[in-house]
Amino acid sequence: MKNFLQKNGFYVILLMCIAIVAIAAVVMTNNDINKLVKKGLPPKSASEKQTNPDVSMRDSDIIIGDINKKLESNTAQNNVQKYYEEKKQQETAQNSAQNTITKAQQTEPTKVVDNTRDTEKTIKNVSTPVANATPVSSTITVSMIMPVDGQISTDYAMSNLIYSKTLDEWRTHNGIDIAAKADMPVKAAMAGIVEKVYKDLKMGYTVIIKHNGGYETRYSSLGEDIKVKEGQTVKQGDIIGIVSQSASFEIAEGPHVHFEVIKDGKNVNPHDYIKQ
Structure with a gap:
């Protein structure tokens, strides 16, 4: 070895x-x-x-890093592009919906205008004057006569008080009392229709006549011999009863007629309507 x-x-x-x-x-x-x-x-x-x-190994790391960066960059670009595409689709859908609403709004006013024109045509046709038509006055002239010849013993007083001999007190008075001889004829102050004939416990035998324009006349303290019936048409000056003193609340005043004028359910001053 x-x-x-x-x-x-x-x-x-x-x-x-x-x-x-x-x-x-x-x-x-x-x-x-x-x-x-x-x-x-x-x-x-x-x-x-x-x-x-x-x-070297370091060079390989750099190359691999570049490749990963490129991949990530491409992915980000794709994501951004996808985001803008989706946003564009949403905007397109919103614009389409807005256009639909706008068209609907533009259509509705047109219908209203057409309806208005039709209404104007209808009104125009209705308001066309008719040949030989008699014009109707918007105001009714009211002219009454004294229901009996005599002297006013108690005047109309709703804003102040007057003395009542019968009741011995100061009170309002919603008509006028016309003193006259007993059994003198009492006339209708204006043409109308007899609405009611009755005996009132306070004001005696009473006749109510209804007139045009919302007017009524009331005649109280009449005699029992009433000359008209309910529903009867009377002319101005027609005899409806006679003078008496049937009103228990005014009996101390002697024979007279208690006369009232009512407009739309409220008492008014008879002097404003009686011809002088």
């Missing part, structure tokens, strides 16, 4: 050096492969390493 080493020692050492270098090369190659596998790149062959001896 000693002789063998003395003769071939150089070759043995050379062989060991070659083996060590080979083992080191294998170990380094395995490490490179493992790192590339972890980074997601296929391992390079030995020939590729020999062809590109200047590409």
Whole structure:
């Protein structure tokens, strides 16, 4: 063995050096492969390493990083483009809906205008004057006569008080009392229709005549012999009864006619309507 080493020692050492270098090369190659596998790149062959001896591990990392950045950049661009496309679709849908509403709003006024024109035509046709039509006056002229010839013993007083001989008190008076001889005829102050004939406990025998324009005349303290009936049409001056003193609340005044004028349910001053 000693002789063998003395003769071939150089070759043995050379062989060991070659083996060590080979083992080191294998170990380094395995490490490179493992790192590339972890980074997601296929391992390079030995020939590729020999062809590109200047590409180190750091250079590979840079290349892989650039590739990832490009992928991420492309993904971001795609996302941005997708976002703008979706936004454009939404705006298009909103514009379409707004156009529909606007068209509907523009259509409705047209219908209203047409209806208005039709209404104007109808009103125009209705308001067209009819040939030979008699015009109707908006006001009714009221002219009454005194229901009996005599003197006013108690006047109309609704805003102040007057003395009542019968009741011995101061009170209002909603008509006029016309003193006259008993049994004198009492006339209708204005044409109308007899609405009511009755005996009132306070005002005695009473006749109410209804006239046009919301007017009524009331004749009280009449005699029992009433000359008209309810529903009868009378003319101005027609005799409706006779003078008496049947009103228990005015009996102290003697024979007379208590005369009232009512407009729309309220007593008014008879002097404003009696012809002088």
